[in-house]
Amino acid sequence: xxxxxxxxxxxxxxxxxxxxxxxxxxxxxxxxxxxxxxxxxxxxxxxxxxxxxxxxxxxxxxxxxxxxxxxxxxxxxxxxxxxxxxxxxxxxxxxxxxxxxxxxxxxxxxxxxxxxxxxxxxxxxxxxxxxxxxxxxxxxxxxxxxxxxxxxxxxxxxxxxxxxxxxxxxxxxxxxxxxxxxxxxxxxxxxxxxxxxxxxxxxxxxxxxxxxxxxxxxxxxxxxxxxxxxxxxxxxxxxxxxxxxxxxxxxxxxxxxxxxxxxxxxxxxxxxxxxxxxxxxxxxxxxxxxxxxxxxxxxxxxxxxxxxxxxxxxxxxxxxxxxxxxxxxxxxxxxxxxxxxxxxxxxxxxxxxxxxxxxxxxxxxxxxxxxxxxxxxxxxxxxxxxxxxxxxxxxxxxxxxxxxxxxxxxxxxxxxxxxxxxxxxxxxxxxxxxxxxxxxxxxxxxxxxxxxxxxxxxxxxxxxxxxxxxxxxxxx
Amino acid sequence: xxxxxxxxxxxxxxxxxxxxxxxxxxxxxxxxxxxxxxxxxxxxxxxxxxxxxxxxxxxxxxxxxxxxxxxxxxxxxxxxxxxxxxxxxxxxxxxxxxxxxxxxxxxxxxxxxxxxxxxxxxxxxxxxxxxxxxxxxxxxxxxxxxxxxxxxxxxxxxxxxxxxxxxxxxxxxxxxxxxxxxxxxxxxxxxxxxxxxxxxxxxxxxxxxxxxxxxxxxxxxxxxxxxxxxxxxxxxxxxxxxxxxxxxxxxxxxxxxxxxxxxxxxxxxxxxxxxxxxxxxxxxxxxxxxxxxxxxxxxxxxxxxxxxxxxxxxxxxxxxxxxxxxxxxxxxxxxxxxxxxxxxxxxxxxxxxxxxxxxxxxxxxxxxxxxxxxxxxxxxxxxxxxxxxxxxxxxxxxxxxxxxxxxxxxxxxxxxxxxxxxxxxxxxxxxxxxxxxxxxxxxxxxxxxxxxxxxxxxxxxxxxxxxxxxxxxxxx
Numbered sequence: 001x002x003x004x005x006x007x008x009x010x011x012x013x014x015x016x017x018x019x020x021x022x023x024x025x026x027x028x029x030x031x032x033x034x035x036x037x038x039x040x041x042x043x044x045x046x047x048x049x050x051x052x053x054x055x056x057x058x059x060x061x062x063x064x065x066x067x068x069x070x071x072x073x074x075x076x077x078x079x080x081x082x083x084x085x086x087x088x089x090x091x092x093x094x095x096x097x098x099x100x101x102x103x104x105x106x107x108x109x110x111x112x113x114x115x116x117x118x119x120x121x122x123x124x125x126x127x128x129x130x131x132x133x134x135x136x137x138x139x140x141x142x143x144x145x146x147x148x149x150x151x152x153x154x155x156x157x158x159x160x161x162x163x164x165x166x167x168x169x170x171x172x173x174x175x176x177x178x179x180x181x182x183x184x185x186x187x188x189x190x191x192x193x194x195x196x197x198x199x200x201x202x203x204x205x206x207x208x209x210x211x212x213x214x215x216x217x218x219x220x221x222x223x224x225x226x227x228x229x230x231x232x233x234x235x236x237x238x239x240x241x242x243x244x245x246x247x248x249x250x251x252x253x254x255x256x257x258x259x260x261x262x263x264x265x266x267x268x269x270x271x272x273x274x275x276x277x278x279x280x281x282x283x284x285x286x287x288x289x290x291x292x293x294x295x296x297x298x299x300x301x302x303x304x305x306x307x308x309x310x311x312x313x314x315x316x317x318x319x320x321x322x323x324x325x326x327x328x329x330x331x332x333x334x335x336x337x338x339x340x341x342x343x344x345x346x347x348x349x350x351x352x353x354x355x356x357x358x359x360x361x362x363x364x365x366x367x368x369x370x371x372x373x374x375x376x377x378x379x380x381x382x383x384x385x386x387x388x389x390x391x392x393x394x395x396x397x398x399x400x401x402x403x404x405x406x407x408x409x410x411x412x413x414x415x416x417x418x419x420x421x422x423x424x425x426x427x428x429x430x431x432x433x434x435x436x437x438x439x440x441x442x443x444x445x446x447x448x449x450x451x452x453x454x455x456x457x458x459x460x461x462x463x464x465x466x467x468x469x470x471x472x473x474x475x476x
Numbered sequence: 477x478x479x480x481x482x483x484x485x486x487x488x489x490x491x492x493x494x495x496x497x498x499x500x501x502x503x504x505x506x507x508x509x510x511x512x513x514x515x516x517x518x519x520x521x522x523x524x525x526x527x528x529x530x531x532x533x534x535x536x537x538x539x540x541x542x543x544x545x546x547x548x549x550x551x552x553x554x555x556x557x558x559x560x561x562x563x564x565x566x567x568x569x570x571x572x573x574x575x576x577x578x579x580x581x582x583x584x585x586x587x588x589x590x591x592x593x594x595x596x597x598x599x600x601x602x603x604x605x606x607x608x609x610x611x612x613x614x615x616x617x618x619x620x621x622x623x624x625x626x627x628x629x630x631x632x633x634x635x636x637x638x639x640x641x642x643x644x645x646x647x648x649x650x651x652x653x654x655x656x657x658x659x660x661x662x663x664x665x666x667x668x669x670x671x672x673x674x675x676x677x678x679x680x681x682x683x684x685x686x687x688x689x690x691x692x693x694x695x696x697x698x699x700x701x702x703x704x705x706x707x708x709x710x711x712x713x714x715x716x717x718x719x720x721x722x723x724x725x726x727x728x729x730x731x732x733x734x735x736x737x738x739x740x741x742x743x744x745x746x747x748x749x750x751x752x753x754x755x756x757x758x759x760x761x762x763x764x765x766x767x768x769x770x771x772x773x774x775x776x777x778x779x780x781x782x783x784x785x786x787x788x789x790x791x792x793x794x795x796x797x798x799x800x801x802x803x804x805x806x807x808x809x810x811x812x813x814x815x816x817x818x819x820x821x822x823x824x825x826x827x828x829x830x831x832x833x834x835x836x837x838x839x840x841x842x843x844x845x846x847x848x849x850x851x852x853x854x855x856x857x858x859x860x861x862x863x864x865x866x867x868x869x870x871x872x873x874x875x876x877x878x879x880x881x882x883x884x885x886x887x888x889x890x891x892x893x894x895x896x897x898x899x900x901x902x903x904x905x906x907x908x909x910x911x912x913x914x915x916x917x918x919x920x921x922x923x924x925x926x927x928x929x930x931x932x933x934x935x936x937x938x939x940x941x942x943x944x945x946x947x948x949x950x951x952x
Binding site for chain 1: 521568570593594615619622641645679
């Protein structure tokens with residue numbers, strides 16, 4: 001992001017905009033000299049973390065609806081606000097975390113050849129009738145009529161739509177395949193009982209990929225390729241996961257896996273075998289089955305939150321919509337399909353659920369909304385003479401560590417003690433908290449650095465701080 | 477984006493994913509040695525530009541529905557595909573351009589202190605009834621009932637919702653204001669006659685910002701600040717625009733401006749004064765008025781496409797939802813509001829409308845989906861011996877000009893002549909097309925570089941190409 005002033009360029013002849021930059025200093029930032037960049041300050045953020053707990057609870061109407069840790073914490077520190085049952089406002093910190101997550105997903109999907117598209121929300125009823133899911137999905141489908149009486153649903157998933165889209169391409173050759181098409185969009189499902197905050201909402205962001213292959217063999221390879229990309233994604237986020245065999249449900253097809261984060265509040269029951277790699281959702285096992293079908297060893301049970309789901313679809317949808325390509329023999333042939341979902345907002349909430357303490361949000365390092373929080377001394381304290389030092393340190397960090405540009409927040413609420421602000425910072429889960437405290441009076445000045453993810457607290461000179469951040473901070 | 481292989485890390489104990497990377501080469505890319513990066517190749521893209529015109533027209537059902545140049549071109553070169561009336565699939569090139577546009581918008585909004593939020597699509601009827609817009613909006617509002625019979629609309633705009641959100645914050649102080657909250661999300665409007673492709677659709681992406689100030693004076697300053705940011709945005713995109721006084725319409729308030737791109741197919745009639753800065757939408761002028769209200773000079777008329785709209789709302793919504801803050805005297809006071817829209821998908825289509833020729837798409841340089849297209853010689857031609865050179869040039873470019881990473885496409889359809897591929901590249905509007913042709917046989921090799929935006933064609937050595945791209949390419 002360039003500074004404001006450097007962008008003030010000549011107007012085109014027709015523009016009649018009156019620029020009043022010099023009269024009005026922007027908001028969230030401390031004013032500072034040109035070329036110095038701007039400092040993000042906490043006092044101007046729309047971030048209701050100052051709310052006391054009693055207020056937070058009243059936001060949701062009744063405190064007994066706060067059914068899990070991530071939902072309670074996300075409300076408490078101002079990450080989300082409820083809008084209507086199962087629908088949440090995502091506040092600025094959450095939007096930043098979500099955008100980082102989408103960037104990691106884009107990287108992983110594009111590394112395996114994924115191409116990003118964007119399909120409409122309104123799904124024409126005729127497409128959903130063709131697959132019989134207009135009736136099968138029942139009340140989970142939110143439906144409406146337009147001004148002409150034409151029926152639509154709000155897409156909870158897009159198998160019908162994308163298959164019709166690919167089927168409209170009449171000249172596809174086997175040489176072009178496989179296609180791996182994906183989108184990251186808001187999806188809708190009229191949950192009978194929305195709960196757990198972002199974990200089971202009626203509106204949510206999902207990454208859905210659909211693959212089109214020329215043979216069952218290559219489709220299987222594509223299926224493995226996408227599953228491997230999912231594994232890498234969760235590895236990069238530092239989230240322990242289980243890839244479990246699963247039911248195909250209403251999507252259909254003949255092979256399916258769920259990616260589950262093991263945690264007590266999980267709604268899925270999983271059977272895992274400690275001796276071999278087998279794991280499966282209990283719903284696909286015979287209830288009397290207590291031994292692993294693969295190695296006959298005893299199965300153990302755990303609960304999980306489903307964060308990803310993959311399906312090998314075969315020609316279920318391509319045969320309905322006639323999605324064909326020309327094969328190596330010049331003959332038309334039905335595409336072999338797969339579909340692959342990742343719950344974007346759900347991964348955020350599930351990660352917070354598994355990583356956080358009872359009182360403090362913890363993020364996958366890559367996704368933390370801001371990497372660094374800088375706490376200057378309290379106004380009127382004897383360290384207050386070092387408060388200019390805080391500003392300089394802020395500028396040094398963002399200049400010397402370019403990938404931290406936009407990632408450092410200055411907690412300028414200097415009417416509060418360092419301790420109180422540290423408590424807030426701890427709750428919000430910045431990976432690094434830097435305190436300009438007593439030892440900043442030393443020569444050379446030393447700063448107190450809290451590394452949240454390792455639990456370490458160290459005192460470092462400015463150079464030490466820069467070196468630590470340069471080498472330790474992960475940014476997407 | 478790191479290479480595939482470097483990301484293949486150790487699995488967590490519970491993960492049971494079988495990685496088969498070595499058996500299966502990803503898709504859209506030419507395989508190449510580790511560390512070399514991957515080459516984006518055109519033959520594997522889901523990008524129906526090879527369709528002949530007769531096929532393109534049939535996609536839309538009837539050719540007379542292609543009512544403007546941008547719609548026709550966007551269908552022809554495979555940027556969008558129709559899904560249902562007023563709803564389009566955005567194909568990969570368009571998604572890339574849109575993501576770049578959103579990045580520019582984010583930069584400009586955040587430079588003035590904008591904070592990004594994300595509000596639900598489902599707007600509870602009670603909020604819309606409170607402002608009377610549930611009835612006023614009539615058939616433009618898409619409405620539905622959930623499984624419990626509760627009524628919602630699909631948000632075309634979010635004044636009600638954001639004001640209720642801010643009103644829920646009971647401890648706002650004047651010291652925290654102004655807040656500039658914005659989102660970039662899909663909006664819905666049941667247009668009586670959707671047309672012009674993305675220019676007037678029923679689903680579209682919009683950037684909507686809402687501002688909350690502590691006094692009418694600061695609210696006016698915030699209004700100017702946002703208008704100035706809009707001016708800078710259109711300047712950066714190289715789009716000539718008119719900022720015209722406008723009607724407040726159903727949004728309400730007491731001051732409003734439209735940002736218009738002047739073009740013949742525009743649906744708005746604008747009066748502009750060549751002698752002073754005055755310009756206005758004709759709908760707010762007395763029909764008999766032919767002289768400028770500011771300088772009395774004669775007015776001229778032009779047509780425009782509205783791409784942005786700003787409103788100073790006063791307390792219209794804050795009084796309905798009781799959005800208050802504590803003022804400097806410790807008393808509760810209603811927030812002064814503004815709202816500000818940018819049509820994201822509409823800016824894309826309008827830019828294509830004003831910049832393109834009849835046959836060839838042209839983009840604002842910053843938004844071009846890919847900056848460079850590299851065309852190697854035709855298979856079997858006498859230049860074919862240089863085709864390895866093309867691959868090397870591709871690698872050199874992406875290594876030597878880091879901001880071009882992911883921005884270079886290799887048109888590997890070497891069964892086609894250079895001329896045919898150049899024609900395709902010209903249609904798609906890559907800012908730079910590099911041809912490995914006859915003069916690549918010289919020592920040193922020379923490459924033919926088409927600079928689409930200046931109309932120049934130059935022959936350069938490899939070093940010259942790198943220097944040109946390093947200095948001339950604009951990337952967000």
